Amino acid sequence: MKFSVEKVVGGGRLGSILPGGRHEASVIETPMCTLFTKVGSAPHLGYEMLKRVSNIPDVATMSLGGLAAHHESVCKFGKGLGNFTAxxxxxxxxxxHDASSAVTSGKNDRNGVAVWGKGGKFKMDPSLYVKVQExxxxxxxxxxxxxxxxxxxxxxxxVKSVNxxxxxxxxxxxxxxxxxxxxxxxxxxxxEGGFDEEERQRSARETSARPVHGFLIEGFEKGHSGLDLFSLENFSSLLTKTLSCLPEDKPRIMETAWxxxxxxxxxxxxxxxxSSVYPYMLTQKGQALVADYTIPPKSPSANLESEKSEDSSPPHSGSVIDLNGKSNFEDFRPVLPGCDCYCCSNFSRSYIHHLLNTSELLAYVLLMIHNFHQYFHFFCCLRNSAREGTLEDLQTSLELQNSCSCHTS
Known part of the structure; x- marks a missing residue:
């Protein structure tokens, strides 16, 4: 893997990853997200349904919790996890670890690390870990x-965690x-290093001295991605100081529900x-992404300062809506008017509300398609915004939408 920075915008890095190996002809633009998977497949979506989603990321993240115990079967298959999972x-x-779940505490020691799947705990030392990867x-x-x-x-x-x-x-x-x-x-x-500046920087410097191809920043939340780290007073400063110890020519990764x-x-x-774990976690709650990423924003929800009349309600309010709410019972609009995903092109809020209230699995299939579509589209808009110098405008627009988020439309 090789990484190059093309431009720095507001501290963010527009760059390109050359993945190498069997994908040596590929070029991946950053910032980017990975395709979040559960036990090797996109949550709620079979392979054919996944193909209905636009802008699917090149990189698919697969956590070992539900997979490591089956490494012998994959080894006998002989073609690797990519072929095994289609x-x-x-x-x-x-x-x-699965970015949507908490890490079970107290199971790691200097001899190895535990991951968890449906079969329970699977503990690996470096020797077994390399065998699983092979x-x-x-x-x-x-x-x-x-x-x-x-x-x-x-x-x-x-200190033990870093050591x-x-x-x-x-x-x-x-x-x-x-x-x-x-x-x-x-x-x-x-x-690693939790919220300790000294240990974070020691971990960053020591890891940088080894021949690794990139860096995964973890250990802030025990693998549970439901916490808004930016609400913590010293997180931004600590992350900045940690990243300052890393080389510029290697990518930095965080598996967090953002x-x-x-x-x-x-x-x-x-x-x-x-990670694209965030749209999965919204889907599990029966919620949908409806944010406007255009600059200047086109939707009334992203420009609420111009909404003066109490009698007129915007098509949606905020960046997320909850389709469990009773207000969706006779709402025959798409989840997000103007969205061209398979869900919005064929089904209404009312129908998805009905599916959620009758516990139909199709509700999660359709919401997963929509939420993935919107999240992947957002990263295209983020890269364009960084290139065009409108990153501050995008952040301001999203802050306004977030401040008005409600759980009903």
Whole structure:
């Protein structure tokens, strides 16, 4: 993997990733998001339904929780995880934990790290971890790491977290020297340290000194992505100081459930690659993304200062709507008027409200299509906005929409 920065805008980096390996002809523009998956497939969507989504990311993230225990079966299959999951055209990026779930605390030690699936705990030391990766044959893979930390973790535990992660990394690098299968795969180092500035910077400097291809920033929230990190007083400063210790020629990744507004903020701090777990978490709640990313904004919800009349209600208010609400019972508009996704082109809010209230699985299929479509479209708009010098306008528009978000339309 190679990464180059083309332009810095408001602290954010417009760049390109050359993934190398079997995708050596590909060029991926940043900022970007990955395709979030559950047990190797897009949540709620089969392969044919996924193809109805526009702007599908080149990189598919697959967490080991639900997959590691089956590595022997994938090994016997002999063609890697991409072929096994019918996502062979995607760049496969294996990570330790599912970004939509919390990490079970107290199960990591200096001998290994635990991941969790339906079969329970699966603990890996560096030797088994490399064996699992050889079975899966990913294009990118996260180094084994001890990310069981958050803002309440004490200094002693944070020091152990960083030490364990560095020891795992060194052991993995030694094992990789003997692995012909993973020769063309890119190793992503993990940056730990919780909310301790000294440990964060030590982790960043020490990991940068190893031959890794990129960096995954974790350990802020024990793998649970429901927390708005930007609401914490020292998060932005800490992240900035951590990233200042990393080289400019390698991508920085965060697997966090961030709304479009939070993505803009993180991008300006220096994050290049994001997860698409956020649209999945909205879908699970029966909610839909309806934000306006155009500059200047076109929708009334993004320009509420001009909405003076109490008698006229805008097509939608805020950046997210809740389709469980009774107000959707006879609302025959699309989820987002003007959206050209498969869901909005064929179904109404009323119909999806009905599906949610009757616990029909189709509700989540349609909402997943819509939310993925909108989130992936947002990253196209983010890159265009950064190129055209309208990043501040985009952030201001999203802040206005977020301040007016409601859970009914």
């Amino acid at each position: 996502l062979k055209s995607n760049i496969i990026f294996t990570t330790l 079975a899966f044959r990913p294009d990118w893979f996260q180094a084994l790491s001890d990310g069981d930390t958050d803002r309440d973790t004490g200094k002693k535990r944070l 364990n992660t560095l020891d795992f990394l060194d052991s993995t690098l030694q094992l990789l020297k003997e692995s012909e299968i993973l020769r063309d795969s890119s190793l992503i180092g993990a940056i 709304s479009p507004l939070q993505v803009v903020k993180a991008f300006q701090l220096g994050i290049d690659v994001f």
